[in-house]
Every structure is written in structure tokens, then in C-alpha cells.
Amino acid sequence: MFKEGWLHPETVPLVTAIYLASKSELQNSFRGKRFDKWRKKYGNGKFVERFHGTTRLCKVGDSGSELWRCGQAGCYLCSILRTSFDVGKANSKGMFGKGIYTTRASSTNIYTNSNTLSENRAILICRVVANRPERLSKADNEKNGVRAGFNSVEGLTKSDGGGLNYPETVVYWNNAIVPVGLVVYRERSTWQAIKATVGQLLDS
Template identity: 30%
Template sequence: MASELYPYPAELDSDDEGSIEYDWENDSQIDDDGLSFDMDRLQIRGGSAVPGTPLSGTPPPRATRPPNNTTAHLCAPPKPLCVACKARSVYKNYVTCSLACIEKLCKDGPVDTTMCTYCHRRTKITGKDQCGETCAENAKIACLLCKVRPRNRRYHLCGKTCKSIATKSTPLILEIPKGHMTYDMVETKFKKGWSAPATRGPQPTISKIYKIIENDEFLRPYELYRQRVGPKESYSCGLCNILKTSFNVDVAKGNGAFGKAIYTSTASNKAFSFCGAAGAMLLTKVVLGKVKQVNGWNEVMSCPPGFDSVVFDRKFGTHNLNETIVYSNDAIRPVFLIIFQ
């Protein structure tokens, strides 16, 4: 059970655990040569046909031409073309014609970049990415990969198909559009974690935020470690440039205040002090397990027996300089990448 001091950040454990139920249908384009009709479901207005029974009796009269002042709708309107290939019509109410084109859309984007990035049916408003208010609102909660369907509950993607496509290219970083609910969540965490006094300078401006997508093999050691030490976690920001291999205690400097370890902080101002104005920062998820509270530097120089992490809650008035230290590579994984102007 998570404590109040170190709350469990469910919004950071999103695409990494459990199954995503809501998904793209198996929408491979139907081959015209193999097209068949289910006659058992055929309904004829004004009569009925019983499966297996031949129709008999007098044939119905030939349809007459409608009067000049009416219109006969004999054919359904043509379906729009797939936004990825522009060669075949879309499947049902999707924007693509097949699973292959869903993947193409996710990787390469639409063929026509003048169209709304959400519905792909109407042109963008000048200076905007969408065609109107409805699509602009839908885009704020859209899947970060395909961008044409709403994300599934607390997940950042819409379904298993998009997750499968994303993990084929891991490690992968997806730029999150400004105004998206995920962008706002990360930006809010950074701002709320900033406690430096105004005399230390203004709060830095975030330029871009990226979602880091990793595969199951990358995340499995973290999940096993979390199950072993318990679900108590904390989100933290840390300076790092490691996306392919995550964190590695072996390359850490041995002269740290609490020994050779991975240092993070729940105080964004503390983490920012290590990366600088034009630097990058990772918002990570960290398994704390059983925490050893310390009151000063060098109080411990390795993970204390019986504990899984060390926390040094150092403050100067309202200025928070908290440090959270873990000694296992499996205790931490990157979730979001923040770039500053």
C-alpha cells in the first residue's frame, strides 16, 4: 500500500501493465474476389425469404421511374479514401483501409497534411491543426500514436494494436502536442514540484515533452522488482540521457553523498539544477520499497540492510531539496522526456 508521503503515481504506470481492451478491429480490407453475402440475413421489404426455400409465385412488378420532382437513392455514397494510402476506401468508419495502413499512418502520418489531424476529413483552420472546436477537443484526449482515436482510459494509447506498433520500434519517443491532457499532466507535475525561491531565478519554460515507449522485455525487470519489494512508488525528475538501456548503477560516480547509486528528486527545482536551462530532464517512476530516512550527507554510503531505498528530505524554509536514492537498476524506469527552451 502506498503511503501519503510517497504516493503511487498511477498515471505514470500507464502503458506498461495490464491489458488494453479497447482496440482497432481486425479491419483487413475484404478481397472483392472472396466477397460473399449472408443470404440468411437478407431482408426484402414487403415480404420475406426463408433460408433454403426457393422463391415462387408471381415476380414483383418492375420498379417504375420516380417522378421528376423526387430523387431515387439507389446507391450508398462512396466511402472516403484511406488517409494513409489514398488508394482504397476506408473500412467501416475508420480513417484507414487495413491494419497495414494503420501502421503506416502511425509511422509516417497522413498523405495529405492539409487535413485535420484528428478526423482527416476536413481541412485545417488556418494556424491550427484541427478543422474546428469538436476535433480540437477530441485531439486533447487522443491516442499519442495514431492520434485519430481517444486514448483508452488512463492509458496513453488507444488499444493493443497501437501498443504493438509502438513497441516494434522501441525505444521510441512520441512528441506530445501542447494542450494534450498528457502534456498538461506532466507540465503540472513539474510546476507543482518547483519550490525554489524567486531569488534563484524564474521557473524554466518547457519547450517539448515526449512520451517514452519501451517494450515488455525492458520493463519486465522493473515489474518483478516492484512485485518483490511492494507497490510503494514515487514519481521523480532526474537528469539522464539514457533511453536505450535505462539506468545503470555501475556507471554512477562513487563519490555521491550516499554512495554509488541512482539519485532522483521529487523537487523539480533540485533536478533542474543538474541539467541547466537548455538541458533535458526525465520524469521517471521509481520503486521505493522499504524507505530509510536519513538526516544528513554520508549517513549511509550503500543501501542499508533491510531497506530498498534512501530518502533525504532536505529543506530550507519552503525550498525543497529532496533526494530519493535507489541502488538497483530495476527500481527505476523513464516515462517522459522534458526539453527546456
């Protein structure tokens, strides 16, 4: 899923770790239970999987740190890992209003590492109740919900008549999304990756 969602051909990812919540852990957690109720009520029991990149100030997910979560107020990644999402803390100037933004494109990762001490980036895997999206082609910065019959917003890409380079899915309720995994990776230019591959072949 992560590799299929990598849409930036000028770079390639090297995955160093993947952490996933088990089915029992998710079912027995508070955040898992509330998501399950929301999914059944507003998604006909269905959900989609999307990525969410956010500010990371520590080495959570790195070897030696694993899922140790820091207490820094500005490390939004650790805050989400501790307590899940909070739409009240969302950016009020988002293209589709104050909501929780996710994407199928794993390479749209400009926020996935703000810590220069770590070589790695980290991005969340989320389950989202977004099987009935309201498809929007234009920005609506004042939006804070969806019209009747929908449970999410899908921002259309330029190829579909919208204004986005890469797809976005937005929900406006904490219960509509739950983090279920974390992908930790390094990013290299395509040329660096080719050189490394050739070097490995020559060594073998």
C-alpha cells in the same frame, strides 16, 4: 508534476515539449518488464515518480531533433534513453553513496544541459521503487544499499531535520528505476517572465 516540483522562485520554466512512453511500450520493453518484476517483489506493486537530471551534450528533445539519440560517450542523457540506468556508472562520491539519485524538485537542474548550442534543458521523468524509504539526516558516502525492510533512501531536507536544501531519493539497483518520460524546457528569471507576460497583455 513538473510545475509543482519547481521550487526555485527566482526562475520559471517554459515547457517546450513532453515525451512519454506509452503503457504498451513500457510493458513490452526489457527495461519495463524487469522494473515490473522488481516493483512487485520489493515494492508491493507500488512506485513513485521522480525527476533525474544528467549531462546532456546534444539537442535530444529539441524541435527538429526530437528523440534522436547521439553517440557521444559523455552524453549520459542519451545513454539512459538507450539502455536505462547503470548504477555501475554512478558517482561514487554521492552524499548517500554510489546510487541513482532522483528528486521531487524539478528545478534542481544544474546538470540538465551541458550543451551551449541548445537553449533548452531536459530532465527525465522516472518511476522508482521507493515506497519504503530509509530516511537519513546525515551523509553516508560509503552506503551501497539499504537496511532490511527498506527499498530506497530518502535524504531529509533541513526543514525535516536533515542537511539537504531539496529532497533526494536514492536507489542502488538498476531494476529499481525506469525512465518513462522527458521534459524539455527553457529557464527564465522571474523578472523576464513577468516582462514577457506584461508584453503579451499589452499586445492583446
